[in-house]
Amino acid sequence: MPYAHITGWGMSVPESVLTNDDISKIVDTNDAWIRERTGIRERRIARDNQFPSTLAVEASTKALKVANLKPTDIDLIICSTSTPEYLFPATACIVQDQLGATKAGAFDLLAACTGFIYAINMAAQSIQSGSIKNALVIGTETLSRFVDWSDRSTCILFGDGAGAFVLQASEQPGGVLSAVMHSDGSGGDLLTLQAGGSKYPASDETLRTGMHYIRMDGREVFRFATRVMAQATREVLEDAKLTIDDIAWVIPHQANLRIIEAAARGLKLPMERFIVNLERYGNTSTASIPLATVEAVEKGQLKAGDKIVFVGFGAGLTWGALAAEWTGPMETEPIVYPQRYRLLGRLRSLINRLIRFVEGIIWGRGA
Numbered sequence: 001m002p003y004a005h006i007t008g009w010g011m012s013v014p015e016s017v018l019t020n021d022d023i024s025k026i027v028d029t030n031d032a033w034i035r036e037r038t039g040i041r042e043r044r045i046a047r048d049n050q051f052p053s054t055l056a057v058e059a060s061t062k063a064l065k066v067a068n069l070k071p072t073d074i075d076l077i078i079c080s081t082s083t084p085e086y087l088f089p090a091t092a093c094i095v096q097d098q099l100g101a102t103k104a105g106a107f108d109l110l111a112a113c114t115g116f117i118y119a120i121n122m123a124a125q126s127i128q129s130g131s132i133k134n135a136l137v138i139g140t141e142t143l144s145r146f147v148d149w150s151d152r153s154t155c156i157l158f159g160d161g162a163g164a165f166v167l168q169a170s171e172q173p174g175g176v177l178s179a180v181m182h183s184d185g186s187g188g189d190l191l192t193l194q195a196g197g198s199k200y201p202a203s204d205e206t207l208r209t210g211m212h213y214i215r216m217d218g219r220e221v222f223r224f225a226t227r228v229m230a231q232a233t234r235e236v237l238e239d240a241k242l243t244i245d246d247i248a249w250v251i252p253h254q255a256n257l258r259i260i261e262a263a264a265r266g267l268k269l270p271m272e273r274f275i276v277n278l279e280r281y282g283n284t285s286t287a288s289i290p291l292a293t294v295e296a297v298e299k300g301q302l303k304a305g306d307k308i309v310f311v312g313f314g315a316g317l318t319w320g321a322l323a324a325e326w327t328g329p330m331e332t333e334p335i336v337y338p339q340r341y342r343l344l345g346r347l348r349s350l351i352n353r354l355i356r357f358v359e360g361i362i363w364g365r366g367a
């Protein structure tokens, strides 16, 4: 059975920074309250012309470059997102087109903030079963578009960004070691974004009542999160036949510093063993774990051979954890990775659209 190694990584965040002081000019809050209750100082906000796909393509291009792969080497793209570009087509297909990943299947996965863990697990299982060799796993969000900027209990929390991993098959032991995925739909009403789906299609009523915004019972979500983080970590370690002492880093979903501190207490681990960067990005949902991972690699904290646990929770309710041995890029002949792959991808997309347009005219005339 092949192993599924994480061999590429990349991230992209919008340039625009929104600080706690900036938010205190919009709603009745202040920097001290937000920092004390959440640990967040600032978050990134997408420009009007930045979408989940825009950030995802930037992060994926970097990840492919690190993995030394061409877009056409990718067999499968899984895009986990809580804020997809549309209901359909899938954001993964927009990314597939823009990258020029012409041999890849592509789909979106919705498991809210646990989505990236679910997605790595799905990609790893496809690799381990032998059905594919190379997968691109993305977490991408523009949550700022769904935030009610008059609700001080939610607008302080969320931010925009994207991260991507490349997973590759290898006979060398390592990579993804085990994973656990959980859900409890009875808590679905604790964190919702209701309008725009089939039950509440967009209407004057949904607009008037703000149903197209994120709604949350913060205290209940907090209680749930503090309960499941340590539990899922212990479970995934047991499955991988590891102990907490084998783990170099826990990389948690970056929602609230107090939730991560509670997990640390539950696991009897010092906070120094947790990768935390939420003070600069807030909660970026599916992007938070890859953003924290990429920064840890770039700072030299996370190194090849380190055993790590990703752990997260989110709307659904969903939660899960994944244990892995960090690999780093595989040793392959370096390919020149020019910008031209993206340009070629765009050109191919344009030609496909043009052909479809011309065919439409021909068929239209024939009818």
Ligand code: COA
Residues within 6 Å of the ligand: 028, 029, 030, 033, 034, 037, 038, 113, 152, 153, 154, 156, 191, 216, 217, 218, 219, 221, 222, 225, 255, 256, 283, 313, 314, 315
């Ligand atoms: N600034 C100032 N005061 C605020 C505030 C803000 N931004 N937001 C809420 N408050 C007030 C409340 O109105 C409340 O006032 P009251 O006592 O007069 O009614 C008081 O602070 C305490 O509210 P509470 O909701 O108990 O605060 P909290 O300590 O639970 O913190 C959250 C609120 C949202 C930060 C916290 O519940 C949380 O992080 N929950 C988890 C959310 C999460 O992670 N969601 C994403 C899951 S993926």
